[in-house]
Amino acid sequence: MKGIAHIFGEDISTDVILPTDYTHGSTIDYKHVFDPVRPGFADEIERGDMVVAGKNFGCGSSRESAPIAIQLSGVSAVVAESFSRIFYRNAIAIGLPVITAKRITDFVSEGNEIEINLDTGVILNNTTGVEIEGESMPREIQSIFEAGGLIKHYKLNKD
């Protein structure tokens, strides 16, 4: 999969990804994704674009509204130097690809086109030609992701 990269810093919290006020019941107002640090993000990006971020992406609360808002806004994958564990799990559970790649922000700039191989974790920066080694998702949980998320995985395997 490939897309245009949008760069974010370190410690992007779930409060910053989607401020709590934009969730009522199960309704998630994804138009406000990243509002506190990058207002207008949802309008500005194209479907298939990717988020590239520094360490500890998705830290803070366990709100699943954060990865859901990112997914609904059209982002196809998140590559970060590291992820907060709950965000990482939630992303897998809803079928949003998450790849860990150390120093990724040193090799990718805003607007670069990147290509991700989900099986190997290798990320190719098509704009610069640089190849970056990332970590694919653990083998044991890849079946959840491949089914399209945990609910679909459950339905496929319940019998």
Next chain:
Amino acid sequence: MNGHTTAEKILANSADLEEVWPGDHIICKVDMAMAHDMGTPSIIEYFKEMGVENVWDTSKIVCVMDHIAPSHHVADADSKVSIRKFIQETGIQNFYDVGSGISHNILPEYGHVRPGELVVGTDSHTTSHGTFGAAGTGLGYTEMAYVLATGETWLRVPETIKFEFRGEFSKWVGAKDLILHIAGEYGTDFGQYKSIEYTGDPINSMELDDRFMFPNMSVELGAKFGFTPVDSKVTDYIDKRTDTPYKSRDADIDASYSEIYQMDVSSISPKISIPHKVDNVVDVEDVENIKLDQVFIGSCTNGKFQDLKIAAEILNGKQIAKGMRLIVTPASRAIYSRALKNGIIDVLTDSGAVVTNSTCGACVGRGMGIIGEGEVCLAAMNRNFRGRMGSYESEIYLSSVATAAASSITGMITDPRRKL
């Protein structure tokens, strides 16, 4: 070394395995599952989508209306209507409606947590239950729907970090200052995917209310679990609240740790975490002139009985600064009631504080103390991320209750040792 850490022992038991090692991916049986009002509406949708009729065990699920409580938007009131209906339909036995308090404080209070158990919840601070020797961790809504249906979840067995503390705290310095100090020293991701064990005399001599700080704020260090030791303080507390048998699974003496840190607490001074990250930690002296619009004392982290007692001790007979608000939110109705009987609530209200019902409220930016553009709040709570308490253009500083209470008298960040 062949021994195991607390996390390894609890997870091996929950996976029905002889032993497990860090890095293993295992399927675990959950002992208790908690869902709150912000997560449950989505959980209900996913649960129905799975095509499941019955929850796995009506006695092992706790549902708490704590985040937006009482509701102040129709949409939130409507979602609580659907939650109450779901509770009735499924027969979930443990339901705590608006006003009962914050889940992490309620679960132990009502006997839903025991040493050696695995507790999952739709809230990151579920790590708090490590105070009672239980492995507690946060999950999202899709995963909780799966747990409600099956009673199981997958976990990666974490490496364990150990802290060995020694020495005695100086007056008006304590658990919160120490955990902020750790965040400042090592960062908010050094515990990522790991379990943390906190040990030593300073922990052993603390009240459970203060020990709670370490497992609770372990998630602020990135951790999956946090534990303080199980001793007679813990078992006395638990045994009064549950008849269900349990087996404590404290770490073996020859357990293997990924890192061990030793720390003398006697040199720690009151700490402040400055906007907008928990690990931006400075000594209180460095920011003493910062003017405040609001002081908040509350949340699962700082709304406990000992917290309210310290606040009342400092505010007794004093008035909060003119032009400033002090919001105090007891973490549970039981804590509120105990503080009321001890005259603590009187002292706080006489000083000019607003004492709210028990809720996550201001800490999660959903009422009872939201702050506006340009405002500065000193908060005895757990996070200071941009926009967490309201406006993106507001600032949150974090501190202990002693620092927060002392600062509410002066209207600016104040060293509690200087004021008192």
